[in-house]
Amino acid sequence: MYAGVTKEGRVVMFSHQRAEIREHLDCVQVPMGFEPQAGVDYVRNNDKIVPDPDRMKRHDREEHQKYALETNPAWVSGIDLPQPKLVEDTTSSPLVYPDAFAELVFQQSRRLPTAPSLDLVRHAVSALYFASLEKEEQTSYTLRIELIARAVFEAADMERNVSLFRLKRTLPLTPANLIKLAPAIDPGQTSILVQENNGNFEIWGMVARGRSLHNSMMGEASQWSAVGPHPVLLRSRAPGHLVAEVLDYRVGEYKSGDVVTDYLPIFRDDGxxxxxxxxxxxxxxxxxxxxxxxxxxxxxxxxxxxxxxxxxxxxxxxxxxxxxxxxxxxxxxxxxxxxxxxSIYRSSEQKSRRWSRVKAAQIDSTHELRGPHNGKRVFSTDDVFKGQIQNLSNGRFLSRLASHWAAADEMADRSRRNGNMQGFNVWKDMLQSSERAVRDAEYAIxxxxxxxxxxxxxxxxxxxxxxxxxxxxxxxxxxxxxxxxxxxxxxxxxxxxxxxxxxxxxxxxxxxxxxxxxxxxxxxxxxxxxxxxxxxxxxxxxxxxxxxxxxxxxxxx
The missing domain is CATH 3.40.1700.10 (DNA integrity scanning protein, DisA, N-terminal domain)
Structure with missing residues (x-):
């Protein structure tokens, strides 16, 4: 077994058979059983591979520089961006039929290995659109259907992660059949599965994905993202209002005779x-x-x-x-x-001013104070407020959980980079438990x-x-x-x-x-x-x- 150390300090493990790699890397033979620790940078030192503390220090400096950039007033205020330019109001687009929406969905999904055919997409969009306009016992239902063949679903071995209900006899994909199944569908948990079979469009089952679907909706990695295949999802949100998702991303929606695609991703990392x-x-x-x-x-x-x-x-x-x-x-x-x-903030503001005046008077009348913190100490309103707001425990739990999560994340990363795997495992457990608690708090709030x-x-x-x-x-x-x-x-x-x-x-x-x-x-x-x-x-x-x-x-x- 050999290890190659790149210029960046990364370790690449390879066997004797991969001799061509040795021509491009600084390589040494390592003791039997050596395994590089995840997240730790290594360097060669006297024919030994040891952690590289200098690189890890540089990594810390880079993190601090990035944080300084993010909190820079000019960056935060957007002064570095082009000046806004006033343009004419957009003119209303002509009305279109659901077929135009089906074309969009097909174009967005055609690169998927399990992409549905254009005919299936068109038929599914039409059936879902007309089903959304109907009522069952005076109730309008929202529906969620997935375009995925039964053979593809079963080949992916997804049944370990979801509850699958196969139909003994498939049903034609029609608005009437969708309406009949609607009372059994929870759009947040359950989907109707449809496929194309020898030119026929049919409903072959239902799937209840439970928490995995919730995770997907909450922006986490879903079971589909982790394992595949990736179905095309169509949802009816309201009468005549359809939404399409591909790879857990909304690619467009159809409502009021218009296809909407111009979403603004303001949550981008530099938005x-x-x-x-x-x-x-x-x-x-x-x-x-x-x-x-x-x-x-x-x-x-x-x-x-x-x-x-x-x-x-x-x-x-x-x-x-x-x-x-x-x-x-x-x-x-x-x-x-x-x-x-x-009211607490207002009282804190008054107290902070009063305490600052008292402390300033004490410092001015004393000339024997020593230490690095000499000078007037100012009690900020926020400092006083944060101490008193703890009494309102019902409003602070997400804030505290997120603080714990952030601390555990930082300490786990630091322990891993320092090669302290025991400490990393401890902080990793705390990180995972904090993350679960934060997710539950987010759901409630x-x-x-x-x-x-x-x-x-x-x-x-x-x-x-x-x-x-x-x-x-x-x-x-x-x-x-x-x-x-x-x-x-x-x-x-x-x-x-x-x-x-x-x-x-x-x-x-x-x-x-x-x-x-x-x-x-x-x-x-x-x-x-x-x-x-x-x-x-x-x-x-x-x-x-x-x-x-x-x-x-x-x-x-």
Whole structure:
């Protein structure tokens, strides 16, 4: 057995037969049984392979530099981006039939190894569309169907991960049969399986995927992503409203006689949401965990419920300022956190000022103080507030869980890079348990956006109130709709065609110096509104899928 050390310090293990590799790497023979530890960088030292502490230190410096970039005020505020350019309002597109939507789905799925035929896609879209217009016992049902052949499904050995119900006799894929099966279908758990067989389009079974489907909807790796094959999914969201997903990504939807594909991926790693949230990180040290994916999943959970809602994210100081300047802007229907949080913040603000004056007076009257912390110590409002807000335990549990998760993630990574595998295993167990707890908390808190009113969150993920009514809403002076993620091209946004929920959210966002508002419609359309570069910008429609390619600025060119 040999090991080759690359210029970057990586270890490549290979056998005697792979002699050609030795020509390209600095190689040494290693003792029998040697195995490189995952995540540890190695270097050759006197014909031995040892961990490379210098490279790991460089890695730490790179992480700190990246964190400094993310929290840089210019980067967070978007000053480095092109100036927004006002363009003409988009003209309404002509009405199209569902066949155009079927063509889109086929083109997006044709590269899959298990891609359905164009005829099957067309037939499935038509059957689902007409089924969505019908009612069974005066009830409209939402449906979810997967286009995958029975032989392909069985060959992938997926039955270990899901509950499969085969039909003894297949049924024709018709709107009537879909409607008859609708009462047995939970769109969040169950799908109808359809296939093409010798030119016939048929229903051959149902599958209940349980938690694996939930994980997929919450943005985690699903069983389909892990094992395959990847089916094409079609959903009916409302009468005449269809949604298509390929590889767990929404590729388009059909509603109101139009095919919608122009989703704005504002959750990209360098998008405006990330830039806003990175200035409000949970900890003062760099860690791979950002609150951005947690916010993503909270919004996704609110969308999945189907009721619609508003999620507001801002500092407690921002809420207190708004509630004071706008004369009791918020009215909480439930006695949980909002009024108490604001009152605690106000008292904390007064105490921090008083304590700072007292401490400053003590320091000025004493000349014998020694140590590195000499000088006036200022008690910030946030420091005092965070200590007292612990009394509101019902609103802080996601914040604390996320902090534990971030700490475990950082410590596990550090132990692995230092070669401390025992410590890595300990922190890995803590990381996994923290992650499960965070997922459960996200599921519960995301549901709080469903009642009438807004869900108010702090930038540290604390729940400050839900079912909060926004009172005395005025007219938004100017609001623009972004045509790209960078908001380099904008157009005037007319809110009159939308309901009071969007108008209240837009008015609130226009009054916030530092905050972001997500509005979820009952038809799953997501709108994000925030003050961005001294303008009130709305991104609509937004996709929840995180696209981490770092090339979003190219859209503005």
């Amino acid at each position: 405006p949401v990330r830039r806003f949230l990175d200035s409000k990180k949970l900890a003062a040290s760099p860690c791979r965990l950002s609150i951005l994916p947690i916010i993503q999943r909270l919004v996704r959970r609110a969308v999945d419920i189907g009721h619609g809602g508003i999620i507001v994210i801002a500092d407690i100081a921002e809420y207190a300022r708004l509630n004071e300047t706008e004369k009791d802007l918020f009215e909480s229907k439930y006695d949980i956190a909002l009024s108490d949080s604001i 995301g549901s709080l956006a469903s009642p009438d009113g807004a869900l108010l969150l702090g930038t540290d993920l604390s729940v400050l109130g839900f079912g909060v009514m926004i009172k005395n809403v005025g007219k938004v002076a100017e609001i623009y709709k972004a045509r790209d993620v960078a908001a380099s091209r904008i157009e005037r946004f007319d809110l009159t065609s939308l309901g009071t929920r969007h108008q209240s959210a837009a008015w609130l966002a226009s009054r916030m110096n530092s905050g972001i508002v997500f509005v979820m419609s009952e038809d799953e359309t997501i709108t994000a509104i925030m003050r961005w570069r001294d303008q009130t910008i709305a991104w609509r429609p937004v996709t929840i899928d995180n696209i981490s390619d770092g090339k979003w600025l190219e859209e503005s060119e």
